[in-house]
Amino acid sequence: MERAEEKSATNKDEELKYDGDHLTVGVTEDMNLPKIKNIQYKEVNLDSLTPDQEELDALIITKAFFNEADKNKYVNFYKEVKYPVFFVGIKGFKLFAFTTEDMNIENSKDDNSAYIQGFKNTNGEKEVFKVYKSKEATDKEIFIQMFDYISK
Numbered sequence: 459m460e461r462a463e464e465k466s467a468t469n470k471d472e473e474l475k476y477d478g479d480h481l482t483v484g485v486t487e488d489m490n491l492p493k494i495k496n497i498q499y500k501e502v503n504l505d506s507l508t509p510d511q512e513e514l515d516a517l518i519i520t521k522a523f524f525n526e527a528d529k530n531k532y533v534n535f536y537k538e539v540k541y542p543v544f545f546v547g548i549k550g551f552k553l554f555a556f557t558t559e560d561m562n563i564e565n566s567k568d569d570n571s572a573y574i575q576g577f578k579n580t581n582g583e584k585e586v587f588k589v590y591k592s593k594e595a596t597d598k599e600i601f602i603q604m605f606d607y608i609s610k
Contacts, residue, residue, distance in 0.1 A: 476602045478609030481515040486527070488520035491546075492598040497605060509538035516608045519556075521547035528555050528562045537579070542587070542608055544576030553577065553586065574604055 476494050484502035485491065491499055500514070504527060507517070517539070519527045524545070536543065536557045545553065553575040555566035572588035579585075587607050589600045 474596070474598055474602055476605045478606060481605060481608055482513055483605075483608075484511070484514045484517045486517075486519045486523040488522045491518070492596075492601050494598065494601060494605065497601075504532060504535075507535065509535060510540045514541050516542045516544065518544050518546055524548070524563060530559050533557065533559045536577075539579060542576055542578040544574055544587070544604055546574050548575045549573045549591070557584070574600060576604070576607075 476496055478496065480496045480498070482498045482500055484507065485499045486502060486504055489499055489501055499518075502514075502517070504519070504523070507514075524547075527545070533556075545556065549571055550567060550569065551563050552566045552568050552571055555561050555563045557577070573591035574587075574589040576587040577584040578587070587604070589603050591600055
C-alpha cells in the first residue's frame with residue numbers, strides 16, 4: 459500500500475508542467491529553486507536592477523534577502539518596476555512591508571498571509587498575486603502557478 463502512494467506522489471510531480479513561454483527570472487541570492495522546463499533563473503543584485511530591466515520577465519526576492527529588500531531605498535523601485543515581483547517565503551507578514559515607505563517586516567506581521575506574494579504594476583495600480591502553500595503542495599507546484607501568472 460505504501461508503495462502505491464509513493465508511486466502516486468511521483469506521478470503527480472512528473473505530471474506538473476509549465477508549458478508557457480521561456481521566462482528569464484531574476485532571483486536575489488538563494489538559487490535553490492525548483493528546476494522547471496522553460497524557466498531560466500538569473501542571480502541578480504537588487505541594488506543594480508532598474509525598473510525596466512528588459513532581460514527579465516520577473517523578479518523573485520527570496521527569504522534570505524527580505525531584511526535588505528524591505529528598506530525604504532527600494533520603495534520607488536517597487537512603485538516603478540515594469541515586470542512582476544514576487545516574494546517567496548513571505549508567509550507571516552504582508553507584502554506592504556516592502557512596497558510602502560516606513561513599513562517593514564516587523565510592523566506588518568500577519569499569520570494568515572500567503573507563502574508567495576507578488577505584484578505587477580498595471581495602469582498605475584498594483585495587481586496582486588498570492589499563493590497559499592498547503593502541506594501537500596510541492597515547491598514545484600506553487601512555482602508553476604506563479605510562472606503561469608507571469609506568462610499571461
